[in-house]
Structures are given as C-alpha cells and as structure tokens.
Amino acid sequence: MPRPEPTDDDLRAAIRGAGLRATRGRMVVLGTVITADGPVSHAELAEALGGFDRATVYRNLMDLADAGLLRRFDVDHVWRFEALSLEPGDPRHPHFVCTDCGQVECLPVMGFEVSERVPAAVAARQIDVQMRGVCDDCR
Ligand SMILES: [Zn+2]
Ligand SMILES: [Zn+2]
Numbered sequence: 001m002p003r004p005e006p007t008d009d010d011l012r013a014a015i016r017g018a019g020l021r022a023t024r025g026r027m028v029v030l031g032t033v034i035t036a037d038g039p040v041s042h043a044e045l046a047e048a049l050g051g052f053d054r055a056t057v058y059r060n061l062m063d064l065a066d067a068g069l070l071r072r073f074d075v076d077h078v079w080r081f082e083a084l085s086l087e088p089g090d091p092r093h094p095h096f097v098c099t100d101c102g103q104v105e106c107l108p109v110m111g112f113e114v115s116e117r118v119p120a121a122v123a124a125r126q127i128d129v130q131m132r133g134v135c136d137d138c139r
Pocket of ligand 1: 098099100101102103134135136137138
C-alpha cells in the first residue's frame with residue numbers, strides 16, 4: 001500500500017503531538033518508516049539512512065516507538081518497526097513473514113472466533129499474530 005509522503009510539517013506536528021522534541025533525526029527516521037514498503041528493521045533503516053550514525057537511528061526508533069508513533073514487534077528475534085501515526089493503521093493487523101526471503105508484509109485485520117478458554121490477552125486481541133509461508137516473489 002503506497003503511503004503519501006509526509007511533509008516536514010506533518011512529521012514535526014506528529015512528533016510534537018506525541019510529546020517529543022522534533023529533532024532532525026527523529027523526523028528523518030519517522031518519515032522513512034512511514035514511506036517504507038512494510039515493517040522495517042533497524043539494520044534496513046540504518047542502511048537506507050547511510051549518513052546517520054546507527055546508534056542514533058536505533059535510539060530514535062525506540063523513542064518514537066515508546067511515544068506511540070511507531071509499533072514495534074519481534075520477527076525471529078529482530079525488532080521490526082512500522083508507523084502508527086499520520087495514517088493510522090489498525091494496530092491489531094497481522095503480519096505475513098516469508099520463510100524464504102524473510103520479507104514481512106502487513107495483512108488486513110482478520111477476525112477469528114475464540115470458543116475455548118484462552119488467556120485474557122488473546123480474548124482482548126492484545127496479541128501479535130504472524131503468519132508464515134512463501135511470499136509471491138519466492139513462489
Ligand atoms: Zn519471499
Ligand atoms: Zn503491519
């Protein structure tokens with residue numbers, strides 16, 4: 001899903017709205033995650049932002065996630081980040097992980113029935129759902 005490129009004003013407003021100082025680094029990191037093709041890892045982002053110090057990129061990612069602008073989730077012990085601001089996605093959507101190339105894609109929200117006794121977090125949908133299989137490119 002292509003997202004519209006946010007303006008610097010959009011980014012500044014979103015970051016300040018979350019109670020953070022709108023530093024250049026945070027604006028660049030947030031803007032890059034928003035326009036990324038799917039959830040990105042720190043390594044992918046650091047490579048895309050070659051001019052930025054890796055540790056700074058990591059700290060900015062964590063700050064933006066803690067402030068609620070990014071969602072952070074674990075895929076095979078690597079954090080992935082996606083934007084929840086500006087164009088709010090439903091945070092309950094599941095992800096598809098390719099078992100071949102490792103690409104992670106967002107999926108639409110899918111309903112499911114809970115008939116047995118399950119942990120409260122499952123009943124409340126406070127869970128992270130990942131589906132695994134081979135992506136279209138790798139088939
Ligand atoms: Zn693949
Ligand atoms: Zn997603």
